[in-house]
Amino acid sequence: ARRAPAGPPPEPLDVLHTVFGYDAFRGDQAEIIDTVVQGGDALVLMPTGGGKSLCYQVPALVRPGVGVVVSPLIALMQDQVDALSALGARAGFLNSTQDAAQRREVEDAFLAGELDLLYLAPERLKVPSTLDLLDRGEISLFAIDEAHCVAQWGHDFRPDYLQLSILHERWPSVPRIALTATATRATHAEIAQRLQLEDARHFVASFDRPNIQYRIVSKASPQQQLLELLRTEHAGDAGIVYCLSRASVEKTADFLVKQGIPALPYHAGLDARVRARNQSRFLREDGLVMVATIAFGMGIDKPDVRFVAHLDLPKSVEGYYQETGRAGRDGLPATAWLAYGLQDVVQQRRMIDTSEGDAAHRRRLGQHLDAMLALCETVECRRVQLLAYFGQASEPCGNCDTCLAPPEGWDGTRAAQMLLSTVLRLDRERRQRFGAGHVIDILLGKQTPRMAQHGHDQLSVFGIGTELSEAEWRGVVRQLLAQGLLGVTSDGYGTLVLTEASADVLSGQREVRLRRETARAKAPRQSSRR
Numbered sequence: 180a181r182r183a184p185a186g187p188p189p190e191p192l193d194v195l196h197t198v199f200g201y202d203a204f205r206g207d208q209a210e211i212i213d214t215v216v217q218g219g220d221a222l223v224l225m226p227t228g229g230g231k232s233l234c235y236q237v238p239a240l241v242r243p244g245v246g247v248v249v250s251p252l253i254a255l256m257q258d259q260v261d262a263l264s265a266l267g268a269r270a271g272f273l274n275s276t277q278d279a280a281q282r283r284e285v286e287d288a289f290l291a292g293e294l295d296l297l298y299l300a301p302e303r304l305k306v307p308s309t310l311d312l313l314d315r316g317e318i319s320l321f322a323i324d325e326a327h328c329v330a331q332w333g334h335d336f337r338p339d340y341l342q343l344s345i346l347h348e349r350w351p352s353v354p355r356i357a358l359t360a361t362a363t364r365a366t367h368a369e370i371a372q373r374l375q376l377e378d379a380r381h382f383v384a385s386f387d388r389p390n391i392q393y394r395i396v397s398k399a400s401p402q403q404q405l406l407e408l409l410r411t412e413h414a415g416d417a418g419i420v421y422c423l424s425r426a427s428v429e430k431t432a433d434f435l436v437k438q439g440i441p442a443l444p445y446h447a448g449l450d451a452r453v454r455a456r457n458q459s460r461f462l463r464e465d466g467l468v469m470v471a472t473i474a475f476g477m478g479i480d481k482p483d484v485r486f487v488a489h490l491d492l493p494k495s496v497e498g499y500y501q502e503t504g505r506a507g508r509d510g511l512p513a514t515a516w517l518a519y520g521l522q523d524v525v526q527q528r529r530m531i532d533t534s535e536g537d538a539a540h541r542r543r544l545g546q547h548l549d550a551m552l553a554l555c556e557t558v559e560c561r562r563v564q565l566l567a568y569f570g571q572a573s574e575p576c577g578n579c580d581t582c583l584a585p586p587e588g589w590d591g592t593r594a595a596q597m598l599l600s601t602v603l604r605l606d607r608e609r610r611q612r613f614g615a616g617h618v619i620d621i622l623l624g625k626q627t628p629r630m631a632q633h634g635h636d637q638l639s640v641f642g643i644g645t646e647l648s649e650a651e652w653r654g655v656v657r658q659l660l661a662q663g664l665l666g667v668t669s670d671g672y673g674t675l676v677l678t679e680a681s682a683d684v685l686s687g688q689r690e691v692r693l694r695r696e697t698a699r700a701k702a703p704r705q706s707s708r709r
């Protein structure tokens with residue numbers, strides 16, 4: 180790093196003051212930085228907005244040599260380098276977006292010792308010339324950002340990250356710091372193992388984001404529900420709306436614009452220039468709503484995102500946590516709102532069944548989904564459940580929907596038995612495919628053309644379920660699917676089938692607790708924040 184050749188190395192606190200202009204370190208920052216400055220390895224688990232960047236930037240400015248930062252966020256490297264340059268630090272990057280001349284310039288600066296930080300895309304480390312280059316310069320530290328990308332267990336695995344064990348093998352005396360904002364126990368252990376950081380100091384910050392209010396509602400008419408949320412609680416606010424597909428991103432963005440809400444689409448199918456333009460408008464202008472697939476957001480540092488809304492179910496709790504974590508980075512109240520319904524469960528189970536990869540991979544995806552569903556269906560505090568998923572114990576928070584309006588649980592055993600025995604009857608008609616809609620029609624005793632065609636109005640279960648409404652039955656189906664007491668085929672019809680566990684319910688050996696549907700109940704008012 181840049182310092183007078185003869186003078187003593189600068190103190191971390193001085194660097195914090197003079198370069199970054201901050202008064203004090205936060206949380207574990209000081210200790211993490213000390214560890215790395217003294218040449219030790221560190222594994223840092225800290226939520227989004229916790230201040231991970233300083234944990235490697237300060238040591239890179241204190242220690243002699245160049246800090247090499249491995250990051251998958253190619254699109255953000257230019258921004259990061261610009262931000263550091265504005266502070267007077269010397270930074271450069273090497274990735275696939277550059278031509279040979281641009282790369283050459285950065286390489287020369289690196290070799291001449293004219294850089295404090297060098298950002299590298301992970302795939303660069305597969306190129307022998309990059310490794311040779313690093314051999315010829317002086318390296319102060321390796322920082323491995325978004326370290327969860329090395330974990331196959333996690334939700335964001337990137338094969339190029341497996342390369343990173345080479346860092347330790349080839350440069351054993353250079354300290355390494357790995358950082359991530361998502362880490363269940365399983366991911367944490369896998370990062371440590373794959374990056375050979377078992378002997379590193381591990382710093383695990385609290386994952387609680389107290390200013391985020393978590394709410395999960397059942398999906399009825401998602402666009403209208405979203406509109407209501409934006410109009411009543413978030414008029415004029417910046418926020419992110421996540422949708423599963425590109426098509427629904429486009430549709431939702433159009434819908435919001437027609438309703439007078441300034442919204443922009445973002446997904447991988449858009450032209451790169453349009454994407455970049457929408458992203459930078461979202462970052463720079465006030466009060467824009469970004470409607471996006473999960474392609475959007477990693478590494479985005481916009482402090483005043485007031486809400487993150489999911490119109491479709493995230494595939495994992497880790498993903499949900501990371502996406503909702505983009506709200507309220509400034510510490511002010513923010514909303515994490517998710518609408519999910521029966522169709523989400525059916526669709527995701529089908530996607531898992533038909534996904535590529537081996538049985539172990541599908542099992543892992545299934546476990547991720549199950550944990551996400553458990554969070555959706557819980558009658559306990561959402562935050563308690565969320566933090567427990569990350570191995571952190573906590574008390575009911577008073578700032579989530581279940582704390583603010585405790586849902587009613589009810590004994591759904593009889594309803595479950597009615598539903599399962601209907602599925603059992605239909606299961607005998609092997610050549611036919613019947614999804615949730617038809618099963619519910621049978622329970623409600625609806626005389627539809629399909630009913631007559633198959634003679635289902637003659638079944639003994641026809642019309643036995645009229646004490647519940649259609650919406651309530653959909654809730655029953657969804658919750659049974661979520662609890663694994665009911666299954667769905669991957670044939671594209673969403674045919675309901677029994678599971679092994681269904682038998683225990685049918686035989687009366689197992690009780691079923693369900694959560695009362697609150698679709699029509701009013702969302703809890705957010706405490707005033709202006």
Ligand code: ADP
Nearest residue numbers: 201203204205226227228229230231232233480
């Ligand atoms: P992360 O990478 O963990 O999501 P960042 O490193 O982007 O978080 O930091 C989040 C924000 O907090 C940034 O705007 C950063 O400048 C600011 N920040 C980090 N550490 C401090 C500190 N010690 N004092 C003041 N602001 C800080």
Ligand code: ZN
Nearest residue numbers: 560576579582
């Ligand atoms: Zn709570």
